[in-house]
Amino acid sequence: MNHLDLFFQTMRAFLVGQIPIDTVESQLGPSSSGSRRFAFYRTLVRNDHHGFMEKLYGFTQDVLQDHFSGCVSRYLTAHPPDHWEPNQTGARFPEWLRHDSEAILIAPWIGDLAQYEWFEFVVYTDPTPDNPVESGLSLNSTMRALKFEFDVPGWITSGRPLAEPNPGPARRDLILLMYRDSRTLQCKFLEATPWTQLIVTSLENGDDPLRVATAAGADAETATQAILELTRVGLLHNTSS
Amino acid sequence: MTTKTLNPSFVDRFHIPFLGYGIGLRRKHFDAVLHALPKEPSHWNRDKTFFSGNSPAPKDNHSTGLCDRVDWMEIVSENYMGFGGRPMFVLDRCAEHMPILPHGVNLSIGSPDPLCTDYLTKLKSLCDKIHAPFWSDHCCYSSAGNVYFHDLLPLPFSEEAARHVARRAKQAMDYVERPLALENISYYAKMPYSSMQEAEFLTAVLEDADCGLLLDINNVYVNCQNHGEDPNLFLDSIPLSRVVQVHLAGHRDEGWLRIDDHGSAVSAPVWALYAELVRRIGPITTVVEWDNQIPELSVLIQQAEIARETAKAAHTTQSAGEQR
Known part of the structure; x- marks a missing residue:
């Protein structure tokens, strides 16, 4: 093994905390700057x-x-x-x-x-563009659907992280839709209802959400209102005239 | 009157522009920067104004507009590589008004691991997007054995290490298709197996790889203080004709060690060393870095203005000396 290979192998082990500076010095020789300064690099990396x-x-x-x-x-x-x-x-x-x-x-x-x-x-x-390219109705491309077992989103929005004493969020299964609002570029979230999930899934599958929702039993007016609301909050983009 | 030509060989061969005096774009300042930019895109022409080697226009120190007080901005490359959203929105707005240079921290040019093609691909894409005339990173390693340390770690100052870095620097430049400027880092301990001085090591890397030098004046000062060396001798020993850009920053004195923490204003001895550099090579593209305890934007702009005034005074002195 040449000097450079041995140097990197030893420094890697030291910098991730696997070996102490004494071992480094015994394997590579001392630094002319002294052990304290040599050992300082482990502190820097950790910090x-x-x-x-x-x-x-x-x-x-x-x-x-x-x-x-x-x-x-x-x-x-x-x-x-x-x-x-x-x-x-x-x-x-x-x-x-x-x-x-x-x-x-x-x-x-x-x-x-x-x-x-x-x-x-x-x-x-998220690197995906904020402006929708498709015409018609489309899903905000930054959206992530996340499962939670506790109501962390509600707990955060109600300011509970700063509360003393802190009871923590309530136990509750939920699906959260997190996305970046293309107008403010800020992260927003929305708890998914069954209808929201149906609309999102239909768009992900390339289906017409209004048709899928009404086929699932929603009346057209309710489904249309749900789509309009999701568009208003920025989860959906509607570029149709 | 004779005017000293700036870095003739390297600048001429790679058409490196003089961009003037800039600041680092940091997330904390996004709102203030957007507020201080002109409402309409500026009319600066990246082909005709700066990149032909002309000096930036004189600045108005009393203006509240960012473009009236700062010539260009430096970004930390990794903060914009593969990212979108607000960071990219702010970068796009800034790029409409002034030149942007990408300065990386994780190329890890000295690493024993293969160069990361994902990194280089995203870096090239960023350079293309902002029309960067060159890019920079540090002469160090920040990863080894597939672990990223996310710190700028010194290599042994040896011929073996210099050849290793130079070979990889050539590969990286080929990939990104732009000249690379390597920065001298601050180092607190000389590594085992070192057989050269820092200046000798840097020179070997730069000459072998045919790279530019991003000269961090604060690092020169900090290193010389920590290792008992003379900063003027250091300047004597490095290829100044390869300097394409200067970094200025603050540091703190811990007693047993000076720490390059970028957490305060540029110190008086560093300003003096900067003036000495300008006397030697003339005005040079300069940026003030401030990464910890980041102050208001106005404070950073003031530091860039001090750099401009310091360079102007030093260059005038140098020119007068040459006239005599």
Whole structure:
């Protein structure tokens, strides 16, 4: 193994916290700048990784408080950052949290909360164009349909994350439609009703939502009003004249 | 009167423009930037105004309009690669009014891993979109063994590492189809296996790869303070003809170490070193970086204006000296 290969192999292990600086120095030799400065790089990398997670998961951090840092460390050990886009560091955190016994003990709904925060970022930065290209009725292309087991969206909008003492969101199965409003470019969400789901699914399948809704038993007036409302809030685009 | 030609070889061969004095576009300033941009697209012509090498127009320090006080903006490439929504909306508006240069942090040019084609594809797309005349990243590694450290980590200053970086820099430039400027990073510890000085290492990389140099003056100062070296000797030892852009930023003194944290105004010794550089090579495309404890937009604009005044004064001194 040449010097450069050995250097990277050893530094990788050190920078992710697998070996201490003493081991690095015994394998590569000391830095002429001294051990303290050499070891500082582990602190910098750790701070960078934790910093990205704190920016992405502010509410989750508020809930886990002093436990958040430990959770992030365990998560990063399980999933070392493997993408050039720094925010991708946190992509698997919601799913990981659902299985982390320490986090679940503090807040059984913590995975749902992290999922909300992650997709708020994903939708906000979604690369698909905001202007619909098709003519007629179309679905906002930034929309994500997400399953929740707790009413995290309601809890967040009612300001509960800041409440003391904090009861946490109520247990309730729901499907949330998160999307970016093409007029404000802000992330919005809407709890899916059966009719909303029917309209969304019909558009995803390339069907006429009005025809599908009426075939499912809705009267034309009710279905039309539902479509108009979804258009008003920006989940649907209507470019027909 | 003789006028010193700016970086004749590199600038001429790659048609590198002088863009003037700029600031970094940061998310915190999106609202303020949109508010300060003219309502109608500007009439700056990227083919005729800046990119022919002409100097930007004189600025009005009393104006509240962004374009009257700042010549161009630098973006962190990764914040716009593969992203849409508001960040891209703001970038598009800015690009209607002034030149934009992409500055990356995760090319990881020194990494042992293969260059990431997904990264380079998205970077090229961004460069095309904003008509970037060149792109920049850091002479360092930020990933190894499929782990991204998301920090700018120093390489051993060795011939082996220099050849490794230069080979990859050529590949990256071929892919992006634009000249690359590599930045000198701040380093707190000299890595094992180093057999050269930093300036010698940088020079070897730049000459072998035929790259431009994004010279971070704050990093020069911080490194020289941390390692007991002379910043003027450092400037003597690097190929100044390859400097295509300058970074200025603040740092903090922790006693045992100066940290390049981009969290404060540019310090007086860094302004002095910047003036010394301009005396040597003339006015150079300059940006002020501020990434932590980010102040109001007006503070950042003031820093860019100090850069303009400092460069103007230094260049006048240099020209007068040459006349004598």
